[in-house]
Amino acid sequence: MHFLKRSCSFTRFRVTGKFAFAREKYQEYLEKNAFRELSELKDAQESIGWVSPDNFLKPAEIDEIMLEPYFQLVMRVDRRKVGKALLSAHLAIEEKAALQSSGKNKLSLNQKRELRQSVHQFLLEKTSPSNAFYKALWNFKSGICYLFCTSRGVQNRFSKLFSETFPLQLEALTPWMLAVEWAQENNAKNILNNLTPTPFMKSKRIQRQGLEQQNVLDVE
Template sequence: MPILSASVGLTRYRVLDEVSDDLIREIPERLTKFAFKDIDHTAEERSFGWVNMDDMLDDKWAVSPPEKAQYFTFSLRLDTRRIQPAVLKKHLQISLNHEMAEAKKEGKNFISRDRKREIKEQVTLKLRARSLPIPAVFDVVWNVPDNRLYLAATNTKVMDLFTDHFSDTFELTLEPLTPFFLAMEMLGEEAVQKLESLDPTYFVG
């Protein structure tokens, strides 16, 4: 869901490393270098990378720049091809039936395990090439002066993909701003032991 929606689920992060002025100047270039690569005309199963938050089709930031005052805005686009299990089962059976018919012509009554695996890979690749990838976009807002970053997603797999790609792109480490880390940031390192020993309070019996 776009970050400018009326309601949105957000994951907050802080950047643990120092962000130099040189790196700030390089942000647009790095976004382009690690931008999304289209897989519509391939058989690739998945592709991900950065795109313009104002236009998911813009991977060169031609529509608008990523700089918005003290913020940098961009999106993580993830395209995935999914083959329905029933579709794969059907076409695999068709291919296996054809293979068995050809084998019988040669006097054989079975298909080897390796050949079955090869046929399944071929069928999967063929179906994948015929299916369109499903796009998903997750907006990102980076408040550089405050070392704060907001991701419009709460899914664990998306969060892991995002933090890994962010690290690869900018060579920076992100830390999720959970209540524990927020409390530790406010109270200081000396409060870690006390925070770790806290027990939850249940208000409903």
């Protein structure tokens, strides 16, 4: 469990909507959105779905993931991608062979497009996918879900899969969202209107200026 580690990073969500648990129904939800191997999905470059928290190679079962008042969720993401350089190299070979067989000096745009799609699909099938697993802990009584990752892309994928699986929605509890809620509860909305953002990281332009100034000092 991530919370038992010395340190951990997570994104916190509020689960919105009416939670009405029915064991068979939620098992159907999980099965419908279970992870599928990319080899089963024609032309797909990415596959996302739920897997068992005890064995990432098995589909999620409601009896495994449920430990009242929690759901232990694991999202598996498999991706495969063909590099541009590799695609260009293979495409050049195939275009040369196509020109020789046709006796022409140039391929039409449609021929180039079809050849590119064919070569890309061939290489895609030969490419081993990358695997990533993201854990989450959903307290269905408090309506709070912790995703143990802070990547924006992973957050978006998780939110989409969650809402497609369950009849509920996720709302990210960002610092600004929490500030807005506090202001509403304490009748202090005007305070937020006067706030200005504080940069915690210098822009690249400012960093370059700082380096240039440092170089000048070093020369002097």
